[in-house]
């Protein structure tokens with residue numbers, strides 16, 4: 001194997017153009033790490049925010065973006081067991097995915113079924129585990145209950161619509177265009193409403209039987225968060241997962257009292273430290289994958305050199321499903 005590889009490097013935060021394709025050393029796995037030949041990298045909104053220095057934690061510069069990836073195990077660091085060279089896996093690695101080879105902690109490997117393509121495997125961990133925790137672990141959603149999914153044609157949105165349906169929940173989907181709403185309907189959304197419809201608050205409440213929605217997955221934030229409070233049913237649960245609008249969301253806790261509302265934050269990164277939550281998600285998702293009711297939704301795919309365009313397309317709301325970058329292309 002050559003000692004050099006192609007990788008994206010970010011030396012200063014900014015717009016996606018700060019991402020540069022470089023020739024760098026192939027990384028060596030340290031104890032407890034595994035090296036993957038990277039076939040596909042799932043790109044999340046958070047990756048784009050990270051490059052912009054706008055995410056929850058600041059990246060340590062310079063760095064190679066790419067938190068979720070799929071590929072073939074290529075080398076094992078000292079002390080790694082239970083995984084073999086040549087095995088196909090997905091991984092949550094924090095960073096480093098946008099390269100021909102990446103090292104990830106062995107603890108970050110995610111088993112994927114043989115039936116998944118590399119792109120499907122890379123589209124799975126972040127969106128489906130987040131959707132599971134939003135709908136079940138934190139959201140306590142029940143079959144037959146209504147759930148509101150924002151940005152429903154996006155990566156997390158498609159996962160949430162599909163998973164909610166598979167769990168027997170009824171879905172109201174919001175998105176910015178008719179084409180995006182059609183994607184949500186194709187995945188089983190029961191009611192779809194344009195997110196800029198002037199009557200959206202009333203329409204959402206009516207769709208859920210007139211008394212509002214018991215469970216809301218909030219990913220837009222900003223001023224839309226105030227609308228979610230109005231869309232919620234009494235005793236409704238709002239899971240605050242993202243602030244894609246990048247506007248300030250304000251909350252007066254007193255407003256929660258009158259209708260006994262609950263607002264819960266969700267960050268997958270910290271939930272992944274909770275072994276019980278990780279096991280619960282794996283247990284909940286495995287049978288749904290096996291039965292074919294959960295199939296990762298792969299969106300547009302790009303070559304490594306086109307990474308800046310992929311990131312910009314996400315920020316410009318041009319993409320649906322999970323954006324995939326294929327470093328071996």
Ligand code: NDP
Pocket residue numbers: 043044045046126127130151152153154155156157174175176177180195219220240241242243244245246266267268269314315316317318319320321
């Ligand atoms: P998406 O593929 O869903 O892309 C983002 C979508 O957000 C856009 O397509 C757009 O959909 C919507 N959006 C609404 N307002 C804006 C805006 N002002 N600018 C850009 N997009 C906007 O990305 P992801 O699935 O990766 O993430 C979706 C959301 O979920 C993000 O807020 C992200 O941070 C969050 N998330 C959080 C996680 C966590 O652990 N807390 C894990 C995974 C995702 P439309 O055009 O239909 O409005």
